[in-house]
Amino acid sequence: MDFGIASVAGITVICYLAGMACKASARNEVIPVVCGVAGAALGVVGMYTMPDFPAQDVINAVAIGIVSGLAATGINQAVKQLKQ
Secondary structure: OOOOOHHHHHHHHHHHHHHHHHHHHOOHHHHHHHHHHHHHHHHHHHHHHOOOOOOOOHHHHHHHHHHHHHHHHHHHHHHHHHHO
16 A cells, blocks of 8 residues: 555544544643654554655654644644634
8 A cells, every 4th residue: 555645644633633532531731742642653653554654764753753743733723723
């Protein structure tokens, strides 16, 4: 299977869902941390399971995952601001 950059977008979507679940059950201050940690974990998993993942080592996979996870928080905030 050829995922390419879609795998990074997939991490963002999964982290967005984790953030929404966190919002329903915890304080809002921890949502970026949850998204970042979930993204880091998914980045490492993606590196080992997806042949076209954009990272070839663990450090870059974690960094890509964290950025993708935090992008989910940014997307949420952008949508919120556009609604106001």
